[in-house]
Amino acid sequence: MTAATLAVVVVLGVYLVLVVIAFLLQRRLIFPAPGANPFFPPAWEGCRISIEHDGIAFSGWIISNTQARREGLLLYCGGNGEEVSWNCETFADFDVAHVALINYRGYGGTPGLPSERALVADTRALLDELQHRTGVADEQTVLMGRSIGTGVAVQAAAGRRLAGLLLITPLASVQRLAARSFPLLPVRWILRHPFDNLAVARSTELRAEMIVAGNDEVIPPGEAALLAQAWAGPCESVTLSGSGHNTVHDHPGYLAAVDAALDRLLPSAGLAPAATAPDSSA
Numbered sequence: 001m002t003a004a005t006l007a008v009v010v011v012l013g014v015y016l017v018l019v020v021i022a023f024l025l026q027r028r029l030i031f032p033a034p035g036a037n038p039f040f041p042p043a044w045e046g047c048r049i050s051i052e053h054d055g056i057a058f059s060g061w062i063i064s065n066t067q068a069r070r071e072g073l074l075l076y077c078g079g080n081g082e083e084v085s086w087n088c089e090t091f092a093d094f095d096v097a098h099v100a101l102i103n104y105r106g107y108g109g110t111p112g113l114p115s116e117r118a119l120v121a122d123t124r125a126l127l128d129e130l131q132h133r134t135g136v137a138d139e140q141t142v143l144m145g146r147s148i149g150t151g152v153a154v155q156a157a158a159g160r161r162l163a164g165l166l167l168i169t170p171l172a173s174v175q176r177l178a179a180r181s182f183p184l185l186p187v188r189w190i191l192r193h194p195f196d197n198l199a200v201a202r203s204t205e206l207r208a209e210m211i212v213a214g215n216d217e218v219i220p221p222g223e224a225a226l227l228a229q230a231w232a233g234p235c236e237s238v239t240l241s242g243s244g245h246n247t248v249h250d251h252p253g254y255l256a257a258v259d260a261a262l263d264r265l266l267p268s269a270g271l272a273p274a275a276t277a278p279d280s281s282a
Contacts, residue, residue: 015184018185019185019186019190022182022185022190023190026190026191026192026193027113027114027115027192027193030080030148030174030193031080031104031106031114031115031193032080032081033080033081033104033106033107033108033114034081034082034083034107034108047061047062047063048060048061049061049062049100049102051102051126051129051130053122053125053126053129054112054118054121054122054125056105056110056111056112056122057110057111058102058103058105058110058122058126059102059103059108059109059110060084060100060101060102060103061084061085061088061100061101061102062098062099062100062101062130062134063088063091063092063098063099064097064098064134065095065096065097065098065099066097068095068096068097069095070095070096070097070262070263070266070267071097071136071140071266072096072097072098072136072140072141072142072163072266073096073097073098073099073100073130073131073134073136073140073141073142074091074094074096074098074099074100074141074142074143074144074166074262075100075101075102075123075126075127075130075141075142075143075144076091076099076100076101076102076144076145076146076149077119077123077143077144077145077146077149077150077152077153077156078101078103078104078107078145078146078149079146079147079148079149079169080147080148080149082107082146082149083103083107083108084101084102084103084107084108085101085108087101087249088101090249090255093255094258094259094262095259095262096142096262096266097134097136098130098134098136100130102126104119104122104152105118105119105122115192115193116151116152116155116192116193116194116195119152120152120155120156123143123152123153123156124156127141127143127156138160138161138162138163139161139162139163140163140266141162141163142162142163142164142165142166142262142265142266143156143157143162143165143166144165144166144167144168145165145166145167145168145170146167146168146169147168147169147171147218147219147245148171148174148195149168150165150167150168150169150170150171150197151171151173151174151195151197152195153165153167154167154197154200154201154204155195155197155200157200157204157206158200158204160206162206163207163265163266164206164207164208164209164234164264164265165206165207165208165209166209166211166258166261166262166265167208167209167210167211167224167227168210168211168248168249169211169212169213169216169218169219169224169245169248170197170210170212170219170223170224170227171195171197171219171223171224171227172197172198172223172224172226172227172230173194173195173196173197173198173199174191174193174194174195174196175187175188175191175194175195175196176223177219177223178191197227198226198227198230201227201230201231201232202230202232203232204231204232204233205232205233206233207233207234207235207264207265208228208231208233208234208235208236209235209236209237209261209262209264209265210224210227210228210235210236210237210238211237211238211240211248211254211257211258211261212224212225212237212238212239212240213239213240213243213244213245213247213248213251214239214240214241214242214243215241215242215243215244216243216244216245216248217244217245218245218246219245221239224237225237236261236264238257238260238261240253240254240257
């Protein structure tokens, strides 16, 4: 074997090792689940819920407000590094009759291993149970997702007649992001959790409301633009200029953008849907 041939063999061997490592570590990279670290206002202490599904007790919180301006149910699908209770204080300001935040399997002390297939199936089952408990139908239900949670929400909503989707820092697909981050790896062939929102977008009739971080350093804003362009149903998008992927909720226009989006998804009784919110990037 010549030196050149040996060098090629070594390079190929190293490359194959890297591919195998990427394949084996992808769950840890895509789902860096935090442990149980609840952070919620005292008002939510009595709002803990547990739902049994697939042999797992899913833990979370639901707050019901009989004085809410909007009837309906909102279920939140968190980002890949979130313990959902971190959002309780902010979500308490959402003027919706029932707001639910439930940790994924493997998150926040909930047992199990996360995967795209499992998280989507879990969300569908949890949504069914929440609707049963609250008496809310699909037509008054909103799935809200953030970051990779937009992939969970979009996939879980497929085939249902929901009021719509509220997508924060949405992605077109994890496969696109992974291919951008690891251009030398055969991402298409080794990725087990592609979260292909584009595939669903092209055939859905559901309404989508998107809130985009103008300076998103994790999911480029162009991903949301691509998803909005592919979305077959009604779709509105608002960009919050100057905000980052993990700070979009701190933007002064964030709650107003969420409120306007919810007005279009769950209009108050007797009121027409709110007009489209202006693009904050202007």
